[in-house]
Amino acid sequence: MRGILFILLAYIVITGADATVKWVLPEVGVAMSMIARGVVGATAIILLTGGRGLRPVNMRLLALRGLLHCGVSATWYWSWGRGMALVDSYAIASAAPLLMTILAIPILGETVGWRRWTSTALGFVGVMVMLQPGGDLWRFETPFLLVAVVVMAVTRIWTRVLSATDGPAAIAFWLMVAHIPSGLLLLPAFPPATVTFGPGLVVALLFFGVANAIAHIFFARAFALAPVSALAPYEYSPLLLGGVLGFLIWAEVPAWTTLAGAVVVIIAGLYNLHRERVRRAAEQRNGLI
Template identity: 80%
Template sequence: MADSAPARRGGLSIPTGAETVRGILLILLAYVVITGADASVKWVLPEVGVAVSMLARGVVGSIAVFIFVRGRGLRPHNVKLLTARGLLHCTVSAVWYWAWVRGMALVDSYAISAAAPLLMTILAIPILGEKVGWRRWTSTLVGFLGVLFMLQPDGDLWRFETPFLMVAVCIMALTRIWTRVLTATDEPAGIAFWLMVAHIPAGLLLLPAFPAPATMPGPGVLVALLFFGVANAIAHILFARAFALAPVSVLAPYEYSPLLLGGVLGFLIWAEVPAWTTLAGAAVVIVAGLYNLHRERVRRTAEKRDGGR
């Protein structure tokens, strides 16, 4: 029926409450997968370096996406935006891997990236025309206050890599917005595929600065790289699907979820213990994200009630 088609704004569908909750669940799953991928690459980085990690992500990830979707939905439509997003995302990846290979803790890097949700919420207004209610603004701002608490001057998070990561976070927020824009023209599998492909030339360009190891890595490292590439493929398909279903301003607070996951993995693998300021700030941002999920559930219940009338 004609009246069953979803409303659209600027080429993007206006999601229902049910679609929004599905988007939230998908992005939470994506963050679980990508955190595992990040832990695996941080573990192998001392063995293989930044450039080889980029290449592994590009080659294995693109092959994995192709196999998952059997080659369907990969045709690019918005080529310019796909290219720009891919190049910027590769910059973010390289900065993150460089920080990890220099010894930055996984949870500390995630703490810095927690500034992204506020930027995403702000950028979604002029770029996507999203409307952000006062409750969502409040939860995002409270989360950002938690980030500021973690990023105290002269605190444990302030080190040489920190300002580079902060610039990368700003770029990452923009690429998240562009993911939402691309869902109006390209399939989630295609968005993920061309992002993986972009890491191949980026990795080749970085080889002079970050040479490949002189000897073949051991089986454990090769398995970790394989997992790293496949996990990235799965996560970015989920990311693209989530952004197709839900507004950026709703999904933005779940950028905080890797803080908890990364803290657990960092402790189990490297015995990394974050500072108490990081833990306290993380608690604030996680509560802010959970409150946003509660608001979406309230909205979904209201939609069902109004529909019944």
């Protein structure tokens, strides 16, 4: 239950960060957004932890995870910069839970009961309702985002693997650091539209970096506390948050298929939470006996 709480807090914070970077992308660009995320995020983690717990243990996996995650970040920023709605991109990302649940079996050796399989499959039905080929979500960016979702599912599982050797601060810190060289490499292809950043842009980038740092500490803590299959359905939660923020900031109105699918995946997530509570209660009773 604590793992679920941390994952929900992480998604609340990261959705705010995503809305912020989508707002500044027309002026800042993909590369500078990644550099700001890395510099500000890494600095924030150092200040929050006092520099403790940042020494890497599994540096090879930390580096590989960071590199792949940077590719995911760049793909998302590129799609938002091209005008994709926040909620539509989250709808595509909601294909990740099924992948996470499936991949956690061979990679982590996790067992998944039939009820959790059912809730995940129900969520996937909702995703299919949203991702109809030829529907409103199918744009030039969609196939690239689908590839990024597969990579994202792998990095989520590797977060669980890393939690056995590295603490949340180290996992989040080295991910932030990886964004700096990645952003610098992308700078020639994605230069900023403006050279002089005003106070508003600076404040937005500071918030963006700090929010990412906090969110990824929460992510790492969540995956250390709970199995991937229990946390996977909460990948759906940004759908609701992103839909609200997208409407309030950009007047984005999702298609009815997106809304219908979102209802299905939210129901699936709530059912999974109920089953997790029942399972934990049963374990406690058995422990007392």
